[in-house]
Amino acid sequence: MKLTIERAALLKSLAHVQSVVERRNTIPILSNVLLEAAGGKLSLTATDMDLTIVEEVEAEIGAEGATTAPAHTLYDIVRKLPDGSQIEIAMAGENGQMTLSAGRSTFTLTTLPREDFPASTQGELPQNFKVPATELRNLVDRTRFAISTEETRYYLNGIYLHAAESGGVPVLRAVATDGHRLARFEMPLPDGAKGMPGVIIPRKTVGEVRKLLEEADDSVTIALSETRIQFSFNSTILTSKLIDGTFPDYERVIPSGNDKAMEVDRKSFREAVDRVSTISSEKSRAVKLALSDSMLVLSATSAENGSAVEEIEVGFSGEGLEIGFNSKYLLDIAEQIEGGEALFHFSDAASPTIVRDAGDESALYVLMPMRV
Template structure:
């Protein structure tokens, strides 16, 4: 295999795929890229057996073929070469030689036949949405995913596809994030899939804030996402996601409305003196007034008093301050509303006139 390629073109493909290659691997082949030369395109593949990433780069094809090369080493070499440099990559036997100007690098290769493939995907469902729409869905929900929870079905995001919308839901059992994207999916019956945490975060990294289309194909326990020259394929989590609609409160009789950024900054300041382990903040509500209070084992305290819109009965309730900060950070509106019922009931946070993104936070005793 032999090809000529610009450094920027090759680096773009390597950068798209490198995120799925773990630094420590049980199988040596998983620390390699698979390179496949097809006509005037080089296809770069990487996998961790759960997720497969592929990216294409325009090249000058001198001798077609397949090869594997050490992923991190090739990526670091290309990144360190001058901007706009021209490269020649030649693979012969178990050696790959990379040349650029007067520089030469020789890398050890493994047999390409050993590189694992994800297997073919049965295309049961296919839909197309704008890249920025899918990116926003992920950004507004991914922070609520669990991490290494024994309830494995929480270590990812639920994507629910119905006829007129794509919905993302994430929860770690203490808070829940939900966001909707209007889309003409063409799906007759509502379908649910759970996408693993790592695949969700890779998608967030790869998606652009553009109107360019992204195609999602679901089938055979896999999700395939096509973004122009990049393709992500991931296994899905086989489990039953909690009935999230039962968790979203709809009977709050007390409503707080306030400037989002003002409250977010006040929470960030009071969080400095919160208990580092429990991260609790007390919210005390009275007519048009909100008081935030935190304290820690060093007997340090913080208190912020804010003017808000509230005409319900007085209420004291505790929350994890990080959960409130995450929810307010995900909203983009100038103001937010928080529906409450009593100190033992979850709070619901959303924009005043837009329920497309909703955040449920469980209370905590302080």
């Protein structure tokens, strides 16, 4: 194998694939990236056995061939080479070593045979549809902060993606919850997504897809079965196993009788919560909201730090209410609201609260209160 490639092109592809590779591996081959040179292109593949990424990049191929090299080491070398470098990669003889040279720098890396690299699990992915990259980015951003990190309830460790109906209109809906808060986002159901199985996309896969979406401007093709999902970008294909579990009936958590509505300027609210929560203890992060006519009083107290109070004008009339929340959860939700106004629907101090963007119906958040 022999090829020449521009540093920027190789670095970009390596950045995508190496992040799938776990830092600690008991199986040596899983620390490596598979490099295949053929037909004017270099193909890079990395896997952790649950998640596989393949990316193709143009290169000048002197001799076709394939090998595997340590992913993180290779990425660090290319990252530290000067901008604009032309990189030459070659396999010399049968000694299992690969040389990488650029300018006056030469590196020799130990490789493992291409045959040792796990074959990607092929199989039919019957469902196939396209989603605009901007919409998919929105879907991930509006829900992933609520993914649970508690390993015992593994079925909550991802985003639940499924076809649903909203007001008689078919939608593609994403839901994530950690038991304390719930995030739901929906968009018009894409062509080809009707009848798709409900799937739980693992947290790591969601993170890798989000990184790739940073550079995607067109639409992303999603193909899935009941056990696997595949995201195809321009030159990158990410395939992942799905979480094998049943997502809970989230509809039961979304309250329907919350009759106390408060409209508040999102920016002022976020900043006030941030300021007041400086006082709250690291453990509870509790902030109290006291509502009365056109006024919201935010307060926090802690034995070690003292107390803080701030008032904001809001759109609210009716019977007053005092309710407590984890300030971090309030800030996470406020961060997702893109419009100027946030809409809160309360019931009482012990019941879940609904939060929405006053100007956008596509996202809905549910927040459990806490005692303060």
